[in-house]
Amino acid sequence: MLSKRMALVAGPLGHLTLPGIALALLYGFDVSLGAFPFVILGIILIWLFEMRTKLPMEALTAIVFASGVAIAFLFLPIEQAEIALVGDISKVSFWDTLSVSFLCLLLFLIIKKIYSKMTLINISEELAKSEGVEVKKYNLLYLGAIAIIVALGVKVVGGLLTAALVAIPAATSRNLSKNLFQFSLFGLLFGAISSLLGIVLYKSFGLPAGPLVISVSTLFFLISMILKKD
Amino acid sequence: MRLMDKNTILKVKNLNVELDGEKIIENLSFGVKEGDVLTILGPNGAGKTVLLRTLLGVLPYKGEIEWAKKIKIGYVPQRLPFIKDIPMSIEEFFKLKEASRKEIKEILNSVGFKENPALFQKRGIGKLSSGQFQRILVAWALIRNPDVLLFDEPTSGIDIGGEETIYTLLAKLKEKRNLTILLVTHDLSVVFKFSNFVICLNKCPICQGVPKEVLTPEILYKLYGEEVKFYEHHRH
Numbered sequence: 001m002l003s004k005r006m007a008l009v010a011g012p013l014g015h016l017t018l019p020g021i022a023l024a025l026l027y028g029f030d031v032s033l034g035a036f037p038f039v040i041l042g043i044i045l046i047w048l049f050e051m052r053t054k055l056p057m058e059a060l061t062a063i064v065f066a067s068g069v070a071i072a073f074l075f076l077p078i079e080q081a082e083i084a085l086v087g088d089i090s091k092v093s094f095w096d097t098l099s100v101s102f103l104c105l106l107l108f109l110i111i112k113k114i115y116s117k118m119t120l121i122n123i124s125e126e127l128a129k130s131e132g133v134e135v136k137k138y139n140l141l142y143l144g145a146i147a148i149i150v151a152l153g154v155k156v157v158g159g160l161l162t163a164a165l166v167a168i169p170a171a172t173s174r175n176l177s178k179n180l181f182q183f184s185l186f187g188l189l190f191g192a193i194s195s196l197l198g199i200v201l202y203k204s205f206g207l208p209a210g211p212l213v214i215s216v217s218t219l220f221f222l223i224s225m226i227l228k229k230d
Numbered sequence: 231m232r233l234m235d236k237n238t239i240l241k242v243k244n245l246n247v248e249l250d251g252e253k254i255i256e257n258l259s260f261g262v263k264e265g266d267v268l269t270i271l272g273p274n275g276a277g278k279t280v281l282l283r284t285l286l287g288v289l290p291y292k293g294e295i296e297w298a299k300k301i302k303i304g305y306v307p308q309r310l311p312f313i314k315d316i317p318m319s320i321e322e323f324f325k326l327k328e329a330s331r332k333e334i335k336e337i338l339n340s341v342g343f344k345e346n347p348a349l350f351q352k353r354g355i356g357k358l359s360s361g362q363f364q365r366i367l368v369a370w371a372l373i374r375n376p377d378v379l380l381f382d383e384p385t386s387g388i389d390i391g392g393e394e395t396i397y398t399l400l401a402k403l404k405e406k407r408n409l410t411i412l413l414v415t416h417d418l419s420v421v422f423k424f425s426n427f428v429i430c431l432n433k434c435p436i437c438q439g440v441p442k443e444v445l446t447p448e449i450l451y452k453l454y455g456e457e458v459k460f461y462e463h464h465r466h
Binding site: 116119120122124131179182183 | 286303315317354371
């Protein structure tokens with residue numbers, strides 16, 4: 001998947017899910033369902049933030065991160081904090097897996113469809129406009145797709161680490177790819193392999209799966225930095 | 231000012247653009263006819279690029295901008311600073327516009343790339359020289375035969391290959407493809423050599439018309455202030 005902007009947006013969205021996860025844990029419903037309204041709130045926030053201020057996206061990340069954590073811990077007993085922050089894969093049921101797989105497939109198709117237009121908008125809004133691309137519509141679709149990914153990601157790696165799940169494979173792929181095709185292919189592969197290896201390690205050593213997935217992902221990133229040419 | 235008729239491609243009336251509370255363009259009116267080469271001349275910060283971006287519909291404005299129906303616009307930006315953040319081959323850049331291999335090959339040839347097309351198209355966009363990159367941007371804008379080319383400040387100093395400058399290339403393309411061209415520049419020699427209509431802009435419109443008639447020393451002084459001596463010298 002795409003570019004700098006997405007990694008920046010996934011950060012605040014991920015952290016914003018924390019209060020949602022807290023509510024879900026307290027009242028015993030699905031973590032992703034709890035996270036989703038907060039992700040929508042996040043999209044509105046990002047939209048307002050980009051319209052109304054000239055602050056860099058990093059500022060929003062910082063604000064949202066701190067307040068997300070603060071609000072979540074107002075309600076959430078500290079014993080349950082770990083799940084909210086780094087996820088708990090053992091809570092994922094067979095039906096969860098099935099519905100998530102379906103959603104992922106749907107997202108994959110949507111993103112494949114809007115990929116060229118999104119890439120163009122990322123390069124230059126003027127260029128996209130001159131080609132008759134409806135920039136606002138595609139930006140919204142793009143944010144929506146990220147929102148769903150984040151809401152699903154919190155299940156496995158929690159509100160704290162979701163941004164990393166989205167950003168690190170893309171960064172690794174960026175280091176190694178020469179063109180767009182490789183960029184998306186490697187991103188996909190590194191994401192999948194890190195998740196798989198992370199879960200295998202969790203099964204073998206009993207350490208939490210979320211942090212393992214991210215650690216494996218980071219390891220790939222470090223290797224990609226060494227292998228990077230030019 | 232010229233009136234709208236069937237050859238008119240663009241009509242702008244009482245255009246006002248304000249960004250962050252600052253007036254960038256005030257009360258600008260002009261028309262563009264088919265086959266015109268219109269230059270927008272002015273010093274740095276005069277609102278030239280803002281005018282192009284407004285015409286593209288990226289910026290909010292007051293007044294009227296009316297393009298002829300079903301017109302196809304090709305835009306050649308000054309720079310694309312974000313393109314290097316994304317790994318992309320030349321071919322992939324053209325595929326964003328759904329161009330076929332054959333089209334890409336033809337268009338690259340017409341802007342003067344004579345290299346082996348199969349090999350050349352696999353090259354990374356980030357690895358091109360600035361002259362090559364400018365030619366790629368022109369080629370990209372020309373895919374699917376636009377009627378109008380909006381060109382933001384072509385760098386005249388760039389050697390785009392051989393003896394050719396970006397302007398001789400544009401003149402050639404204009405003939406071949408029946409293009410109307412809107413060009414932003416601060417280079418007076420370009421205005422005289424290349425265009426048949428000029429708009430002088432320094433936030434407020436200062437003059438417009440046929441370059442040889444309207445660009446008097448007094449007007450240039452008004453437009454550029456202190457710099458005028460340098461430009462007068464250029465004219466001879």
